[in-house]
Amino acid sequence: MLLREVEYARPASVQEAVRLLMEHDGARALAGGQTLINVMKARAASPDVLVDLNDLEELKGIDLGTDGRVTIGAMATYSEIMVSAEARARPILGEVCAQIADVQVRNRGTIGGNVCSNDPTNHLPPLMVALEATMHILGQDGERAVPAEEFFLGVYMTAAGPGELLTKVTVPPGKSDGFASVAIGTDGTCIVSAAASVNRTTRIALGCVDAVPVLLQPDSAEEDEVRQAVRGAGLDPPSDVHASADYRRHLAEVLALRAVAQARGRR
Numbered sequence: 001m002l003l004r005e006v007e008y009a010r011p012a013s014v015q016e017a018v019r020l021l022m023e024h025d026g027a028r029a030l031a032g033g034q035t036l037i038n039v040m041k042a043r044a045a046s047p048d049v050l051v052d053l054n055d056l057e058e059l060k061g062i063d064l065g066t067d068g069r070v071t072i073g074a075m076a077t078y079s080e081i082m083v084s085a086e087a088r089a090r091p092i093l094g095e096v097c098a099q100i101a102d103v104q105v106r107n108r109g110t111i112g113g114n115v116c117s118n119d120p121t122n123h124l125p126p127l128m129v130a131l132e133a134t135m136h137i138l139g140q141d142g143e144r145a146v147p148a149e150e151f152f153l154g155v156y157m158t159a160a161g162p163g164e165l166l167t168k169v170t171v172p173p174g175k176s177d178g179f180a181s182v183a184i185g186t187d188g189t190c191i192v193s194a195a196a197s198v199n200r201t202t203r204i205a206l207g208c209v210d211a212v213p214v215l216l217q218p219d220s221a222e223e224d225e226v227r228q229a230v231r232g233a234g235l236d237p238p239s240d241v242h243a244s245a246d247y248r249r250h251l252a253e254v255l256a257l258r259a260v261a262q263a264r265g266r267r
């Protein structure tokens with residue numbers, strides 16, 4: 001389907017991008033376009049102005065700090081994260097990006113677009129929560145840092161509000177991480193996903209069982225503790241054509257155990 005008529009701006013600085021987003025009520029940031037253009041074609045969203053972020057060097061690049069922290073620009077693509085030596089300091093980042101869709105989507109799709117769309121079936125929201133990532137948001141009043149577990153507010157809703165930009169994501173050091181999912185076919189979107197970090201503490205984030213990732217913090221990574229944490233979470237996942245709520249609950253437990261086992265295997 002053809003797009004409805006829409007204004008297009010290609011700012012040269014993040015300040016100009018924020019100004020454009022502030023000035024126009026119906027403005028939306030355009031990153032890789034892998035979600036936004038599709039929902040525009042389906043008429044599920046009709047922004048008046050697209051503010052294209054693709055010229056903004058400040059939003060690109062991946063750095064590794066001396067403290068082991070990985071900083072990923074919002075416009076870093078999945079393919080860039082997969083091959084980045086700096087991102088390899090936290091290997092799960094590239095491994096999960098390699099599981100997203102196909103090579104075309106990975107070449108265009110960005111970490112910023114993935115988390116800002118907060119589609120509950122996306123791979124990166126639960127991963128960011130499990131890894132204790134921090135999201136950096138720029139708005140009219142300057143930049144603020146938001147922990148990933150407070151960033152995701154609802155389906156397609158995040159702490160990056162209208163007139164604001166996610167500029168970068170920072171991920172603390174750690175190696176003992178895991179990710180497990182059951183997807184719709186090869187390279188498909190997730191039916192249920194689980195990300196685990198067994199580093200300083202045990203953190204498990206479940207995807208596709210609620211509007212936002214569900215964070216579990218069992219006392220240990222022992223199998224019984226993980227099982228009890230999932231069972232005690234009171235999950236009330238959706239039922240749809242791909243899976244019943246009961247099946248999603250079952251998968252949540254199985255995948256949490258798999259993700260934790262993978263993480264523990266890397267200690």
Ligand SMILES: Cc1cc2nc3c(=O)[nH]c(=O)nc-3n(C[C@H](O)[C@H](O)[C@H](O)COP(=O)(O)OP(=O)(O)OC[C@H]3O[C@@H](n4cnc5c(N)ncnc54)[C@H](O)[C@@H]3O)c2cc1C
Nearest residue numbers: 029031032033034035036109110112113114122123166189
């Ligand atoms: C065929 C297909 C299969 C897919 N399968 C998967 C999958 O298995 N797993 C998965 O995780 N994803 C999947 N996706 C989605 C894909 O990962 C998208 O790339 C991603 O959801 C959005 O990233 P984007 O860079 O394309 O963002 P865009 O589509 O450009 O933007 C998405 C939203 O985020 C906002 N936004 C973007 N960047 C910023 C920013 N810096 N600050 C504030 N707001 C911003 C935009 O305004 C828009 O509302 C699939 C997509 C397709 C087309």
